[in-house]
Amino acid sequence: MTATRHVLLLIGSPKGLNAGNSSRLGKAVVEPLEALGWRTESLHLHAAIGSQETLDQLMEAIDSADLIVLSMPLYVDSLPAPVIEALYRVAQHRDGMTSRSKPRFISLVNCGFVDPWQNAGAQRMVQQFCKRANLEWAGSLSLGMGGNTNTSIREAISLIVESAQREQPVPPRVTELTRKRVMPPLLYVLGGNHIWRREARKNGLRRRDLKAQPYKRAT
Amino acid sequence: MKSHAVILDGSLSANAGADRLLTSVVDQLDAMTWTSEVLPLRDLSMAPCTGCFGCWIVTPGECVIADQGRDVARQIVTSDLTVYLTPIQFGGYSYVLKRAIDRSIPIISPYFRRVGGEVHHTRRYRRYPSIVAFGFRSSEASEEDAIFETLVARNAINMHAPRNAVAVLDPGVEADIDRRVRETLEEVIGR
Numbered sequence: 001m002t003a004t005r006h007v008l009l010l011i012g013s014p015k016g017l018n019a020g021n022s023s024r025l026g027k028a029v030v031e032p033l034e035a036l037g038w039r040t041e042s043l044h045l046h047a048a049i050g051s052q053e054t055l056d057q058l059m060e061a062i063d064s065a066d067l068i069v070l071s072m073p074l075y076v077d078s079l080p081a082p083v084i085e086a087l088y089r090v091a092q093h094r095d096g097m098t099s100r101s102k103p104r105f106i107s108l109v110n111c112g113f114v115d116p117w118q119n120a121g122a123q124r125m126v127q128q129f130c131k132r133a134n135l136e137w138a139g140s141l142s143l144g145m146g147g148n149t150n151t152s153i154r155e156a157i158s159l160i161v162e163s164a165q166r167e168q169p170v171p172p173r174v175t176e177l178t179r180k181r182v183m184p185p186l187l188y189v190l191g192g193n194h195i196w197r198r199e200a201r202k203n204g205l206r207r208r209d210l211k212a213q214p215y216k217r218a219t
Numbered sequence: 220m221k222s223h224a225v226i227l228d229g230s231l232s233a234n235a236g237a238d239r240l241l242t243s244v245v246d247q248l249d250a251m252t253w254t255s256e257v258l259p260l261r262d263l264s265m266a267p268c269t270g271c272f273g274c275w276i277v278t279p280g281e282c283v284i285a286d287q288g289r290d291v292a293r294q295i296v297t298s299d300l301t302v303y304l305t306p307i308q309f310g311g312y313s314y315v316l317k318r319a320i321d322r323s324i325p326i327i328s329p330y331f332r333r334v335g336g337e338v339h340h341t342r343r344y345r346r347y348p349s350i351v352a353f354g355f356r357s358s359e360a361s362e363e364d365a366i367f368e369t370l371v372a373r374n375a376i377n378m379h380a381p382r383n384a385v386a387v388l389d390p391g392v393e394a395d396i397d398r399r400v401r402e403t404l405e406e407v408i409g410r
């Protein structure tokens with residue numbers, strides 16, 4: 001019998017542990033591991049930076065994990081501010097801790113635009129964080145369109161789960177399976193613009209209200 | 220009317236390196252006959268973005284959170300140049316600067332368009348400021364420098380910045396900060 005392995009899910013979306021795309025994707029990776037006998041713990045990074053007590057809890061969870069899965073949205077080509085703050089604290093905490101255990105780290109980033117490669121820069125930042133925090137970068141998953149899935153993406157997620165179970169890095173096949181857009185860009189643009197108008201209408205706005213210019217220059 | 224720059228100071232605490240850089244940026248802009256205003260972001264009261272998109276579909280153009288994040292967004296979009304001043308964190312912006320940038324999406328439109336084989340947003344305003352970013356670090360050059368440069372160029376696309384320029388420097392060892400600052404500014408605002 002081996003000891004029960006511990007996976008820590010970190011959610012980096014303001015929507016928290018139980019809503020939003022980051023939570024859904026994080027669970028898609030972590031719940032199958034739970035079914036395989038892993039012990040799971042989930043923390044919301046926006047809450048974790050709130051007090052010293054929650055920060056301590058975050059550090060303890062990180063130091064004792066075998067695997068860490070970070071799931072977050074892309075915000076302006078980068079990490080949401082509270083995620084940068086949390087990772088900065090973690091890197092400070094683990095700086096110089098080379099003797100400690102070195103948990104493996106998987107990064108899941110989803111963005112709104114349909115092009116999954118727009119997450120590339122954010123993934124590189126997470127990789128730099130892992131270096132500084134003495135964590136073992138095990139690979140990533142980048143999805144467009146709010147992490148909408150299709151058959152290939154579901155296959156990619158199972159490969160990530162399998163690799164985690166075998167304590168191996170995410171295989172290159174995952175990148176191949178998720179490189180393409182889930183829909184043609186023109187369709188995405190038309191569909192997306194329709195959704196904004198529909199949502200605005202629900203809020204009692206007219207079509208032209210969406211184009212308001214409250215900060216228009218005087219000149 | 221003189222051209223106007225907004226300087227977003229994203230440093231985490233008062234420190235000599237950031238101060239030298241900030242003074243240099245203000246002086247160089249002044250020498251170029253620009254006006255400028257420094258926003259000390261870490262001292263402002265600004266909640267992080269909650270991801271609700273209210274700034275697009277509830278009160279279009281303005282964040283639903285009534286705090287200084289609104290003023291920062293307004294100051295950015297009414298400037299001719301926005302200067303980012305930030306310690307480089309993992310190749311990106313400090314969380315202090317990033318909080319302001321996340322809160323600035325009200326200035327763009329929710330509508331999508333295709334740009335260079337990708338999807339981005341359309342404009343809300345006719346004019347947007349150019350972006351000049353000064354990233355500082357107190358260590359050797361690293362992979363993070365290139366990540367930072369790419370990030371600024373990517374932001375310029377999403378934020379409709381007509382031009383952008385980046386300098387990564389260590390204010391502690393940089394021989395001639397004023398010259399580096401001036402040359403970087405000139406890439407964007409010319410003479």
Ligand SMILES: Cc1cc2nc3c(=O)[nH]c(=O)nc-3n(C[C@H](O)[C@H](O)[C@H](O)COP(=O)(O)O)c2cc1C
Nearest residue numbers: 013020021022073074075076077111112113146270
């Ligand atoms: C402040 C802000 C900035 C964003 N920036 C980007 C961006 O640069 N590129 C992109 O494709 N999507 C961007 N998005 C969209 C989110 O990444 C997308 O909606 C994501 O699915 C949200 O995930 P969540 O439900 O887990 O919060 C942004 C959203 C917000 C609120």
